[in-house]
């Protein structure tokens with residue numbers, strides 16, 4: 418029972434949204450108060466977990482076909498529990514934000530709406546789904562910025578567009594993992610419609626735009642170089658695409674995006690937050706992930 422919930426949280430993804438929220442809150446001129454950073458972290462993290470419950474709820478029919486081992490299709494988590502928990506978490510985040518800063522709560526409401534639209538509608542419809550997923554991250558970053566700035570600085574827009582492009586790209590890499598299952602389930606994802614080479618080309622362009630834009634705003638360029646090196650490693654893995662290689666590329670991007678978000682934080686905070694974020698990510702990704710993604714627990 419508890420393990421079904423923990424699997425739904427995907428612990429290896431959990432450290433990322435909080436770093437993005439904090440990155441928005443720490444944009445210049447700063448510095449933000451500790452409670453603002455904590456709130457930006459908590460709202461983005463709980464909003465993200467809510468997104469995982471709702472995503473698994475809306476994907477339950479597709480997962481029954483191609484990922485029967487997942488909590489809902491395997492009967493370890495009821496669809497109703499996933500729906501109620503997802504909605505409950507989103508409402509809790511929004512209620513807390515209303516009490517602290519109503520402007521942020523309105524933007525967070527828009528973020529939740531995009532997140533639900535992604536899971537329920539756009540995800541099965543190609544590029545619009547990938548863009549919706551990237552937009553949710555851009556909005557989460559902007560929520561963090563609005564929490565600490567009455568009028569967010571111009572760099573907020575640059576960072577938001579960069580994360581939009583980045584997460585659209587990493588989400589596209591995710592679709593390369595399950596082309597056959599998506600096709601059988603009627604999900605018209607970008608690679609199902611346009612093929613693998615076109616998908617990889619688009620990923621490379623979006624990734625280059627994202628990292629290029631972040632070089633103009635990053636507080637700590639050393640981390641940005643480190644993220645770019647990891648990103649190039651992920652893209653290099655995609656020179657031949659199999660489900661296993663696509664999973665490997667996405668695993669690298671799951672670590673890379675932590676480094677990328679930490680690069681927007683002031684150096685000392687960025688290094689400390691990154692060190693903390695890497696622990697659960699590296700400890701759980703290798704052990705849990707292939708079992709969650711592939712029915713046999715592994716893939717070539």
Ligand SMILES: CC(C)=CCC/C(C)=C/CC/C(C)=C/COP(=O)(O)OP(=O)(O)O
Pocket residue numbers: 430434460461462464465468469472510525528529532550553554557560584587588591
């Ligand atoms: C305030 C608030 C609501 C913040 C959260 C915003 C946010 C970025 C939500 C996205 C949630 C989600 C379903 C992520 C997983 O996508 P995925 O499993 O398709 O994988 P991916 O990481 O590769 O895209």
